[in-house]
Amino acid sequence: MTPDPARGYALAALTGDLKIPAAKSATIRSLVEKRMDAELFAMSYDYVGDMAETVALIWTDVNYSPPKFTEVVEELQKSNKASAAIALEKWMDRLDTTGRWALLKLATGGLRVGVSARLAKMALAQEFEASVDEVEEIWHSIEPPYDDLFRWLEGSGEKPNYALGAGFRPVMLANPLEEGLLSQLDPLSYVAEWKWDGIRVQAISRDGKKKLYTRTGEDIGYSFPDILNSLDFDAVIDGELLIRDQKSNKLQEAAPFSTLQKRLGRKRPSTKIISEMPAFIRAYDLLFEGEEDLRGFAFEDRRKRLEIWAKNAPSTIDISATIPFKTWQELSKIRSEARETGIEGLMLKRKSSFYLPGRPKNQWYKWKREPLTLDLVLMYAQRGHGRRSSYYSDFTLGAWSDAETLVPVCKAYSGYTDKELVKIDKWVREHTNDRFGPVRSVTPGLVLEIAFDAAQYSKRHKSGVALRFPRIKRLRWDKPISEAETLQHVKSLIQEPQS
Amino acid sequence: MQGIKFDWLKSCPEGLYCQPADCFIDPARAVPRALITHGHADHARPGHEKVLATKETLKIMKVRYPSDLAQHQQLNFGEKIRIGEVTVWLAPAGHILGSAQVVMEYQGQRAVVSGDYKRQADPTAIPFEPITCDLFVTEATFALPVFRHPKPESQLEKLLSSLQAFPERPHLLGVYGLGKCQRILLLLRDLGFDAPIYLHGALVGLTELYRSMGFDFGNLLPVQGVAKSDLSSALVLAPPSATIDRWSRRFTDPRIGIASGWMQVRGRARQRRAEIPLIISDHADWDDLLRTCNETQAETVWITHGREDALAYELGKRGQKAIPLRLSGRQEESE
Numbered sequence: 115m116t117p118d119p120a121r122g123y124a125l126a127a128l129t130g131d132l133k134i135p136a137a138k139s140a141t142i143r144s145l146v147e148k149r150m151d152a153e154l155f156a157m158s159y160d161y162v163g164d165m166a167e168t169v170a171l172i173w174t175d176v177n178y179s180p181p182k183f184t185e186v187v188e189e190l191q192k193s194n195k196a197s198a199a200i201a202l203e204k205w206m207d208r209l210d211t212t213g214r215w216a217l218l219k220l221a222t223g224g225l226r227v228g229v230s231a232r233l234a235k236m237a238l239a240q241e242f243e244a245s246v247d248e249v250e251e252i253w254h255s256i257e258p259p260y261d262d263l264f265r266w267l268e269g270s271g272e273k274p275n276y277a278l279g280a281g282f283r284p285v286m287l288a289n290p291l292e293e294g295l296l297s298q299l300d301p302l303s304y305v306a307e308w309k310w311d312g313i314r315v316q317a318i319s320r321d322g323k324k325k326l327y328t329r330t331g332e333d334i335g336y337s338f339p340d341i342l343n344s345l346d347f348d349a350v351i352d353g354e355l356l357i358r359d360q361k362s363n364k365l366q367e368a369a370p371f372s373t374l375q376k377r378l379g380r381k382r383p384s385t386k387i388i389s390e391m392p393a394f395i396r397a398y399d400l401l402f403e404g405e406e407d408l409r410g411f412a413f414e415d416r417r418k419r420l421e422i423w424a425k426n427a428p429s430t431i432d433i434s435a436t437i438p439f440k441t442w443q444e445l446s447k448i449r450s451e452a453r454e455t456g457i458e459g460l461m462l463k464r465k466s467s468f469y470l471p472g473r474p475k476n477q478w479y480k481w482k483r484e485p486l487t488l489d490l491v492l493m494y495a496q497r498g499h500g501r502r503s504s505y506y507s508d509f510t511l512g513a514w515s516d517a518e519t520l521v522p523v524c525k526a527y528s529g530y531t532d533k534e535l536v537k538i539d540k541w542v543r544e545h546t547n548d549r550f551g552p553v554r555s556v557t558p559g560l561v562l563e564i565a566f567d568a569a570q571y572s573k574r575h576k577s578g579v580a581l582r583f584p585r586i587k588r589l590r591w592d593k594p595i596s597e598a599e600t601l602q603h604v605k606s607l608i609q610e611p612q613s
Numbered sequence: 614m615q616g617i618k619f620d621w622l623k624s625c626p627e628g629l630y631c632q633p634a635d636c637f638i639d640p641a642r643a644v645p646r647a648l649i650t651h652g653h654a655d656h657a658r659p660g661h662e663k664v665l666a667t668k669e670t671l672k673i674m675k676v677r678y679p680s681d682l683a684q685h686q687q688l689n690f691g692e693k694i695r696i697g698e699v700t701v702w703l704a705p706a707g708h709i710l711g712s713a714q715v716v717m718e719y720q721g722q723r724a725v726v727s728g729d730y731k732r733q734a735d736p737t738a739i740p741f742e743p744i745t746c747d748l749f750v751t752e753a754t755f756a757l758p759v760f761r762h763p764k765p766e767s768q769l770e771k772l773l774s775s776l777q778a779f780p781e782r783p784h785l786l787g788v789y790g791l792g793k794c795q796r797i798l799l800l801l802r803d804l805g806f807d808a809p810i811y812l813h814g815a816l817v818g819l820t821e822l823y824r825s826m827g828f829d830f831g832n833l834l835p836v837q838g839v840a841k842s843d844l845s846s847a848l849v850l851a852p853p854s855a856t857i858d859r860w861s862r863r864f865t866d867p868r869i870g871i872a873s874g875w876m877q878v879r880g881r882a883r884q885r886r887a888e889i890p891l892i893i894s895d896h897a898d899w900d901d902l903l904r905t906c907n908e909t910q911a912e913t914v915w916i917t918h919g920r921e922d923a924l925a926y927e928l929g930k931r932g933q934k935a936i937p938l939r940l941s942g943r944q945e946e947s948e
């Protein structure tokens with residue numbers, strides 16, 4: 115392994131936790147324009163499309179003697195705009211194309227690659243035979259170059275103290291309820307709750323720090339200042355983030371997921387947006403109260419503590435009600451009758467379950483509502499990625515807007531078996547009528563049955579509708595395309611008012 | 614851009630036309646008399662009445678267009694002939710086997726049409742010779758300062774180390790079938806890679822032609838008919854498009870490489886799904902284009918295809934009169 119502290123910085127660069135505010139894209143551009151014709155640079159940038167890459171390629175090799183990674187990070191971290199520019203220029207002369215690219219990406223924060231944060235932590239855990247959950251748990255209370263983390267992993271130091279911090283704690287997740295499993299479970303050992311259709315969050319308020327994390331540990335506090343400001347307690351709460359439905363007169367009513375989506379992407383929402391779409395948390399669990407770690411208690415006991423705690427909770431937090439039932443049959447009936455928006459299905463939680471990170475077996479189950487289905491017509495097919503790159507595996511499906519016109523309503527790229535994929539791929543190749551890059555347009559002729567969770571209005575598709583979580587359920591070779599659904603029917607499945 | 618004249622050489626819809634010789638160079642359509650710089654499809658087309666080219670280019674054209682009825686005339690490098698009132702001879706272009714620059718002399722002026730060319734060494738091609746002239750016609754495929762081709766050996770080392778790191782996975786390398794394929798085969802052998810190399814069917818014919826001219830590629834095997842299990846750790850050369858097409862399904866979990874000058878740009882490598890992008894090109898890079906235009910001492914430079922604007926701009930700054938021709942029928946080099 116790379117020696118300290120380089121390995122820590124490298125890790126931070128990959129996970130996106132290395133912050134170097136001084137170096138900006140404009141700084142880099144000014145460096146290169148000092149050395150070459152601005153017009154030629156512009157033509158090159160126009161072609162390549164990425165500032166760091168263009169500069170890395172265009173810079174002339176001078177004298178290859180690469181600087182130490184640690185030296186680069188530490189000097190950049192303490193530099194201002196002007197000194198960062200000087201340092202970068204000096205190092206660029208000492209690197210080759212790849213080195214310059216890495217340096218510029220590092221300096222501008224572009225080394226981070228989406229999924230890699232979790233992967234990097236997994237690799238780290240594997241390397242030291244530690245559990246990734248433990249690493250994850252500590253992660254948010256430590257800083258690059260993570261000396262204390264490495265000392266602990268190597269066995270030469272104490273585990274960094276996270277219990278008091280406002281760091282993210284790994285979340286406990288449910289397994290899908292397999293068909294036939296219910297008959298083996300004792301209804302008396304389980305608590306049932308609604309599975310709300312928002313996003314799972316962890317709300318933390320400790321030591322004067324307030325945090326709102328998604329279930330993957332992403333900090334989304336900046337999008338929800340209304341929630342963040344209201345966290346006036348000392349606890350860690352697990353719950354569902356929802357938007358209060360303004361149109362309903364029942365105060366506990368949640369708006370459909372599409373309303374929440376409108377707030378999720380927004381970095382700093384205006385007061386108008388906050389008042390039109392106020393957020394709240396429906397609490398499922400209490401993980402810490404003060405310094406007390408409740409995760410080792412049984413769910414039943416945590417639930418009692420949660421109910422007591424909630425009496426003094428801020429108005430932005432209510433608790434997810436439990437559903438009384440005696441038999442599975444009775445619960446099944448309740449489930450199938452629930453058609454309100456905002457409910458995704460049921461959760462079954464074993465009364466004796468501890469709060470365990472990940473998806474432990476036999477503890478919690480999600481029992482989703484029966485999906486809705488539609489028969490739609492295949493319109494376009496696109497090549498997949500990675501293992502699937504030689505197959506047409508991403509499909510755009512349409513419904514009839516009138517007797518002759520199909521309009522796209524969803525894109526589906528899962529649900530089929532390998533065998534079915536081969537068959538669809540073959541069909542696509544035989545029925546292609548046009549190509550646009552990786553996309554083939556096909557002559558309508560194949561109907562696919564699509565399962566999905568909800569229909570909603572959308573501006574993305576010309577049809578004005580979109581389906582949530584569409585997946586291919588069956589290939590309907592037998593069905594003539596004239597019998598596929600109409601757009602009117604698809605719209606009738608939407609439960610929200612048009613905004 | 615019709616009507617640009619160097620008195621006796623002009624740019625027409627069919628291609629470059631030399632009036633006093635009544636002959637086209639690399640025409641895009643069938644013409645009575647054609648001078649062909651090299652065998653790539655965008656330069657050598659079928660259907661002409663008479664074709665003048667190097668021996669190697671003529672052989673390549675025969676393999677590519679077996680039923681073409683053109684009357685072939687062979688011209689060796691340096692051998693001067695008269696066509697009409699023009700003295701014509703060929704000089705090596707270093708691009709692929711048999712590739713030539715066409716030199717034309719008329720009334721005390723000399724024009725050189727270079728076709729495609731490169732300055733890097735290539736075991737399959739005679740090195741480029743700069744010829745001083747009044748008019749130099751150049752390509753501009755990689756005419757941007759971001760294109761600087763590294764040594765091909767350094768690129769192939771990447772492939773060899775991947776073969777070592779993933780001995781249980783087949784490696785598919787996408788290469789252009791004429792020139793690139795054979796250059797890489799020879800370089801791999803030079804680097805000491807002596808295991809059998811498998812070839813996609815589309816590469817077999819031309820490689821056989823090279824072999825018949827004396828090139829020794831060692832043990833080559835066709836992929837056709839080989840069991841999937843026997844290809845599990847093979848190195849396979851294929852046309853670039855085949856590496857992600859249905860053909861590639863006969864390999865289990867392959868690592869995909871592409872050898873092309875375009876691999877310099879990450880976005881391009883991603884587009885071709887190349888895990889192992891090898892920057893190996895049969896075209897001149899930015900520095901070599903500028904160096905070559907300078908060495909010809911030409912007063913005027915015409916630019917045929919590629920990134921004309923950047924090259925015209927830079928040559929203009931350096932005092933050469935540069936004019937983009939925007940010849941039709943030339944897409945981006947699929948090299």
Ligand SMILES: [Zn+2]
Pocket residue numbers: 651653656708729
């Ligand atoms: Zn060529």
Ligand SMILES: [Zn+2]
Pocket residue numbers: 653655656728729752946
């Ligand atoms: Zn060409």
